[in-house]
Every structure is written in C-alpha cells, then in structure tokens.
Amino acid sequence: MRDPRYDILFEPVQIGPVTARNRFFQVPHCNGMGYRDPSGEAAMRRVKAEGGWAVVCTEQVEIHPTSDIGPFIELRLWDDQDMPAIARIADQIHEGGALAGIELAHNGLNSPNLISRETPLGPQHLPVVSWNLDPVQARAMTKADIVDLRKWHADSVHRSLKAGYDIVYVYAGHAIGGLHHFLSRRYNNRTDEYGGSLENRVRLIREILEDTREIADGKAAVACRISVDELLGDDGITRAEMEDVFGLIGEHPDLWDLVLGSWEDDSVTSRFGPEAEQEPYVTGLKQLTTKPVVGVGRFTSPDTMVRHVRSGILDLIGAARPSIADPFLPNKIERGDLEDIRECIGCNMCVSGDFTMSPIRCTQNPTMGEEFRRGWHPERIAPKASDSSVLVVGAGPAGLEAARALGNRGYPVTLTEASRVLGGRVAREAKLPGLSAWIRVIDYRLQQLDRLDNVEVYRESPMSADDILEFGFDHVVIATGSSWRNDGVGRWHTHPIPVDSAADVLTPDDIMAGLRPKGNRVVLFDDDHYYLGAVIAELLAKEGYTVTLVTPVPQVSQWTTNTMEAHRIRARIIEAGVEVRTDTAVTAIGADGVDTACRFTGRAGQLDTDSVVLVTARLPHDELYIALHAREDEWSAAGISTVKGIGDAWAPSTIAAAVWSGHRFAEDLDTPPDDAPVPFRREVTQLSIEPVFRAPVASV
Numbered sequence: 001m002r003d004p005r006y007d008i009l010f011e012p013v014q015i016g017p018v019t020a021r022n023r024f025f026q027v028p029h030c031n032g033m034g035y036r037d038p039s040g041e042a043a044m045r046r047v048k049a050e051g052g053w054a055v056v057c058t059e060q061v062e063i064h065p066t067s068d069i070g071p072f073i074e075l076r077l078w079d080d081q082d083m084p085a086i087a088r089i090a091d092q093i094h095e096g097g098a099l100a101g102i103e104l105a106h107n108g109l110n111s112p113n114l115i116s117r118e119t120p121l122g123p124q125h126l127p128v129v130s131w132n133l134d135p136v137q138a139r140a141m142t143k144a145d146i147v148d149l150r151k152w153h154a155d156s157v158h159r160s161l162k163a164g165y166d167i168v169y170v171y172a173g174h175a176i177g178g179l180h181h182f183l184s185r186r187y188n189n190r191t192d193e194y195g196g197s198l199e200n201r202v203r204l205i206r207e208i209l210e211d212t213r214e215i216a217d218g219k220a221a222v223a224c225r226i227s228v229d230e231l232l233g234d235d236g237i238t239r240a241e242m243e244d245v246f247g248l249i250g251e252h253p254d255l256w257d258l259v260l261g262s263w264e265d266d267s268v269t270s271r272f273g274p275e276a277e278q279e280p281y282v283t284g285l286k287q288l289t290t291k292p293v294v295g296v297g298r299f300t301s302p303d304t305m306v307r308h309v310r311s312g313i314l315d316l317i318g319a320a321r322p323s324i325a326d327p328f329l330p331n332k333i334e335r336g337d338l339e340d341i342r343e344c345i346g347c348n349m350c351v352s353g354d355f356t357m358s359p360i361r362c363t364q365n366p367t368m369g370e371e372f373r374r375g376w377h378p379e380r381i382a383p384k385a386s387d388s389s390v391l392v393v394g395a396g397p398a399g400l401e402a403a404r405a406l407g408n409r410g411y412p413v414t415l416t417e418a419s420r421v422l423g424g425r426v427a428r429e430a431k432l433p434g435l436s437a438w439i440r441v442i443d444y445r446l447q448q449l450d451r452l453d454n455v456e457v458y459r460e461s462p463m464s465a466d467d468i469l470e471f472g473f474d475h476v477v478i479a480t481g482s483s484w485r486n487d488g489v490g491r492w493h494t495h496p497i498p499v500d501s502a503a504d505v506l507t508p509d510d511i512m513a514g515l516r517p518k519g520n521r522v523v524l525f526d527d528d529h530y531y532l533g534a535v536i537a538e539l540l541a542k543e544g545y546t547v548t549l550v551t552p553v554p555q556v557s558q559w560t561t562n563t564m565e566a567h568r569i570r571a572r573i574i575e576a577g578v579e580v581r582t583d584t585a586v587t588a589i590g591a592d593g594v595d596t597a598c599r600f601t602g603r604a605g606q607l608d609t610d611s612v613v614l615v616t617a618r619l620p621h622d623e624l625y626i627a628l629h630a631r632e633d634e635w636s637a638a639g640i641s642t643v644k645g646i647g648d649a650w651a652p653s654t655i656a657a658a659v660w661s662g663h664r665f666a667e668d669l670d671t672p673p674d675d676a677p678v679p680f681r682r683e684v685t686q687l688s689i690e691p692v693f694r695a696p697v698a699s700v
C-alpha cells in the first residue's frame with residue numbers, strides 16, 4: 001500500500017493538451033542504441049512505461065543531416081525513411097501506458113557531421129564543440145539558413161505527430177541543442193536580430209516554439225528543454241538571465257524541462273555531486289510561468305521528490321538515471337515497496353554506452369539494454385525449469401546477483417562467502433573517497449535475498465574443491481573475484497617488471513585492506529585508466545602522503561571521459577596536491593625510486609620514492625574453477641552437472657559486468673542449448689532496394 005505522504009506524486013499533471021497520469025517523467029536520455037537498434041530502444045522505453053512513468057521520452061532525435069553527431073548513435077528523423085523506427089518507439093511507449101515524448105534536436109555547433117559531411121551550422125564561425133575535438137568548423141548561419149532550420153524543425157514536428165508522439169520537444173539545452181548556442185553569449189556574437197540583446201538571442205527559440213505550437217495545434221504538447229545556467233558566469237547563460245528568458249517566453253511552451261549547463265554539468269556522478277544538486281538553480285523558475293516544470297537531480301528518494309513538489313520547485317519529477325537503474329521506480333513507490341527500489345549509484349556506466357556507441361548498460365540493472373535482444377526484464381524472470389540445486393561461491397556483485405536472480409526463479413540456492421563481509425569488491429571500494437553510494441549495489445541485493453526462503457547465505461565459509469565435491473550441488477557457480485597484480489603487468493607491460501626485493505610495493509587490495517606505504521613519498525602507477533588509481537591517489541594525498549601519479553596515457557583516469565568524470569577527477573587530484581606525470585611508464589621498481597620511460601621517445605628517467613602503488617591489472621581467482629574442472633570425472637558421483645565461472649573470477653572487469661554476468665548465468669540456467677552463434681537478437685540493416693550504383697548520366 002502506498003504511503004499517503006507520497007500521494008502527491010501520483011496526482012495527474014496537465015501538460016498543454018495532454019495529461020500525465022502522475023508526476024514521474026522519464027526525461028530524454030541517450031542510450032547508445034538509437035538508429036542502429038531501434039527495436040532495442042523501443043523495448044527499453046516500453047519497460048519504463050510499464051514501470052509507471054507517466055511520460056517516457058526518446059533521446060535527442062537529429063532532425064536533419066546537418067545535425068549529425070556521429071559517431072555517437074542517437075535517433076534520427078532526417079526524412080520519412082526514419083519514420084518506422086520513430087513510430088515503433090512511440091507505439092511501444094503507448095503500449096506500456098505512458099505518454100510518448102520526442103526530443104527534436106538540431107545540434108548546431110555540437111554536430112561535426114562526420115557521417116553526412118554537410119557543413120555544420122552555428123550562430124558564428126567557430127570550431128565545432130564536439131566531444132572528439134573534430135577538426136571541423138561550423139559556418140555562421142545566414143538568414144536563409146535560419147529559414148531552412150525552421151522548416152526542418154517544422155517538418156520534424158509534422159513527422160513526430162504522424163508517428164504518434166504526445167509531447168514534442170524544442171531542445172535548447174546542454175550545449176547540445178543548437179538553440180542553446182544561439183541563446184548563449186559564449187557562442188553567439190551575431191550583430192543581427194539573432195544576436196546581442198537577450199531578446200535577440202532568444203528570438204530563434206521563440207520562433208521555433210511558435211512554429212511548433214502552431215503545428216502541434218492542440219494535438220500534442222510542446223516542451224522546451226533549456227539550460228538554466230551555463231556555470232560560466234557572465235560569459236554564458238546565467239541564472240539571472242534565465243529569469244528574463246522566462247519573462248520573454250515563459251508562456252510559449254506547454255512544459256519547461258530545466259537542465260543545468262552542459263551534459264557533464266547536469267549528469268554529475270555521485271562521486272562529485274549529491275542527489276538534487278540542481279535544486280538551487282531551478283528553484284524559483286516555476287514561479288515565473290504558469291506552465292508545468294520538470295527537472296532532474298538523480299532522484300531516488302520519494303521524500304526528496306515530495307519536497308520538490310510541495311515547495312514549488314518542480315511539478316514533475318524528471319529522471320534519466322533513476323529510471324535506468326529502476327524502470328519500475330514509480331510503481332514501487334505506488335505499491336509501498338520502497339525497499340525494492342534499485343537505487344541508482346550515480347556511477348555513469350549508463351552514460352558510457354553513449355560514449356562508446358554500444359547499447360546502454362547499468363551497474364544496478366543488468367537487464368538495461370537487453371530487453372529486446374535477450375528478452376530480459378527488470379522485474380520478471382522465467383520460473384525455474386528443473387529442481388536443480390545451485391551453489392554460488394563468492395558473494396561479490398556477481399555472486400549476489402546470480403543468487404538473487406536464481407532465487408527469484410525458484411531454484412534452491414546456497415551462497416557461500418569466505419569472509420564475514422558480503423559484497424566483495426563493492427564492500428571494499430565503497431569505503432574509498434566519494435564511492436559510498438556504490439554500496440547500494442550490495443544493499444539492494446542483500447535486501448532481496450533476505451526475502452527469499454530458497455536462498456541460504458553462509459558467511460565465513462571458504463569453499464575448496466573437496467568441500468564442493470563433498471556437498472554435491474547440481475550446478476556450481478564460481479564467483480570468487482580477482483586480485484590486483486603487484487608485478488606491473490597491465491596494458492603497458494605485458495610481462496612483469498623488475499622489482500627490487502627491498503622495495504615497498506602495494507596494490508589497491510593492500511590499501512583497501514588498511515595497509516599503508518612505509519614512507520611518505522609514493523609513486524602510484526596507474527595503467528588501469530578507470531577510477532581506482534585516482535581514487536587511491538586522492539586517499540593517500542589526503543592522508544598526508546606525497547603522491548605522484550604516473551600514467552602512460554595523456555589523461556588521468558582516461559576511460560572516465562566515458563562517464564563524464566575525467567575533468568572533475570583531474571581537478572580533485574590537483575586540489576588534493578597529487579603531482580601528475582602523464583605519458584610516462586614506470587619500468588622498474590627499486591628500493592628508493594622507480595625508473596620511468598617517456599611513452600613517445602622511450603627516454604629514461606627516475607623518480608625518488610619510498611613506496612609504490614601499482615594499479616595496473618587483476619588476476620582472476622580461478623583456482624577453484626580450474627581445480628574442479630581437473631576433477632570432472634568425480635562430478636557425476638557428487639551429483640554435479642555444471643561448474644561455471646562468472647564475474648571477475650572468470651575475467652576481471654567492471655562491477656556492472658560482474659552484475660551482468662551473474663544475471664546472465666541465472667537467466668540461462670536450464671535454457672535448452674542453442675547452437676546459434678549469436679546469443680541475442682540483432683536488428684540488421686535492410687539492404688536498399690535500389691541498385692548499388694546509380695546509372696551514370698554521362699560518361700567522362
């Protein structure tokens with residue numbers, strides 16, 4: 001039963017001509033599927049609609065080939081050829097019971113047009129502001145270009161209505177939607193009626209809103225997504241200026257969707273920003289319009305949501321990440337099942353799908369991006385197909401998720417853990433600076449396991465091959481994790497490096513176990529490139545060590561460009577006093593210093609240090625797996641039919657991958673063997689019905 005305190009979240013909200021059945025609004029978010037995997041996206045959006053979101057939106061939809069942000073994969077509505085995909089998504093959202101929103105975008109300066117090869121368009125002649133710093137310049141738009149843009153946008157609105165969308169967006173946010181560039185003094189230095197005064201800089205947004213409203217004509221609502229502050233002071237859009245924007249066009253759309261700065265500013269990880277971080281920026285804008293307002297803030301707490309509505313900050317609770325981690329978040333609040341909510345941990349692994357152009361994944365929700373291709377669902381799983389018993393060895397994220405999902409299927413499951421603490425690497429890493437929210441990966445699963453009578457959990461129960469053969473389970477799952485290496489092997493060195501026997505060398509496991517460098521000076525060699533190297537550098541620096549972070553790549557925690565954190569990580573370790581040597585490898589470790597080599601020239605160098613921390617690579621704990629497979633002839637006597645490795649014990653990877661791997665084991669158990677080479681459905685581009693070459697018009 002719903003807690004009456006949350007009733008307000010389930011009130012309907014009128015958005016122009018349409019009504020949202022409650023206040024839960026899945027704002028547009030990228031997902032790495034887009035035009036390449038439209039059915040995958042349709043299924044993903046439908047699951048959210050089913051989960052109780054009153055409105056479910058697409059990500060940005062490119063309205064024209066001059067707005068091509070390739071290589072990133074979003075949706076397109078360049079012409080009618082894109083209609084079937086766009087319509088399928090709307091249909092699925094409707095089938096799930098939600099209103100469908102479409103975020104129409106002309107990306108202006110943000111689109112390098114690598115695929116279309118059209119000239120990018122912007123308010124002035126400027127290099128494109130694309131993520132890959134493409135060596136491409138945009139051309140200052142002429143009046144004729146502006147007329148064209150209005151027509152392209154109008155065409156896309158017509159198509160959106162035809163495809164069945166209920167809410168049509170005008171996108172002026174995140175420095176992605178090109179209208180943002182017109183609004184911002186940072187990008188707009190025009191001297192005509194589209195530049196200069198705020199009234200002029202807002203003109204194009206106003207015109208496009210008016211065009212859109214005229215076409216929508218009561219058949220669909222018009223939303224405007226806008227950045228309320230660019231966080232650049234007077235060089236960009238300011239919050240004070242936004243109040244004047246509302247004075248000029250506050251009544252133009254049927255809905256305001258408020259975002260903060262660029263996407264990096266808006267989707268901050270939990271390491272760098274709390275829930276509801278946008279609150280001070282959006283507070284007060286709702287009072288300047290009669291139209292409803294939606295905003296985000298990585299909201300997972302219904303109390304925070306209620307406070308935002310009651311105090312007049314927002315009308316609708318916007319969510320991208322919380323809806324990814326738990327597509328059924330609204331339904332769970334409605335049913336009063338708060339402890340079932342899979343809370344977003346704010347890691348931005350989901351964002352990496354977009355940046356790596358691969359289908360969206362989520363640390364908390366392993367079914368995300370797998371709805372169409374593998375038929376997985378966040379709340380449903382097939383009942384067990386046999387009476388087999390399962391032993392899961394190791395209670396890290398992989399083992400916990402396997403036990404949870406197998407338990408949900410109804411199998412009798414025994415989960416054994418060597419240590420007292422459940423959670424494996426997550427329990428350890430969540431104690432590091434900035435990572436406390438990650439414990440939710442464990443909390444959620446332990447909470448769920450608590451309710452499953454068919455899952456037994458044994459702590460302090462290290463299992464050997466003898467133990468396992470003695471107990472005799474039908475299926476054995478090895479989820480014993482991995483350890484960080486102390487020999488320097490990683491990406492740069494594929495063989496161990498020389499280490500003096502008198503040297504003080506530590507790994508992240510040592511640090512997390514509470515060991516500390518013997519001396520004050522520490523060289524941390526990061527050849528992993530995700531978060532851990534910089535987190536440990538920060539930890540040690542804050543504890544008073546003099547830390548030099550050495551990495552063979554140009555950027556600290558380079559992979560975190562995919563989680564939009566690299567710039568913040570760098571700032572944080574600079575502030576913590578960590579010295580950084582990029583493009584440098586540690587090549588040998590002595591008792592009181594390390595040898596280094598320049599990545600480009602190989603030029604040798606030295607760094608004096610008392611201790612070294614190696615964050616390079618991990619080795620799987622696969623001894624148990626290997627030992628059991630070596631004794632396969634004993635399995636049948638013990639009643640064992642399969643022994644499988646999952647998670648880091650199989651191949652060390654991310655926490656998201658470990659959770660996914662545990663889930664996959666559970667989904668696949670007892671499914672009939674399938675010898676298809678591809679273990680999931682694919683949507684393969686249909687060949688053109690036109691001939692490969694057009695007939696030449698004249699010979700040369």
Ligand code: ADP
Nearest residue numbers: 394396397398418424425463480481647648658
């Ligand atoms: P993953 O990310 O794959 O889940 P983790 O390293 O986080 O891996 O977790 C592995 C867990 O397995 C750890 O908690 C570890 O204590 C436990 N473990 C390792 N070996 C054994 C074993 N032989 N018996 C029981 N538990 C084990």
Ligand code: SF4
Nearest residue numbers: 344345347348350362
């Ligand atoms: Fe949240 Fe991380 Fe999942 Fe993204 S990947 S929704 S940030 S838990």
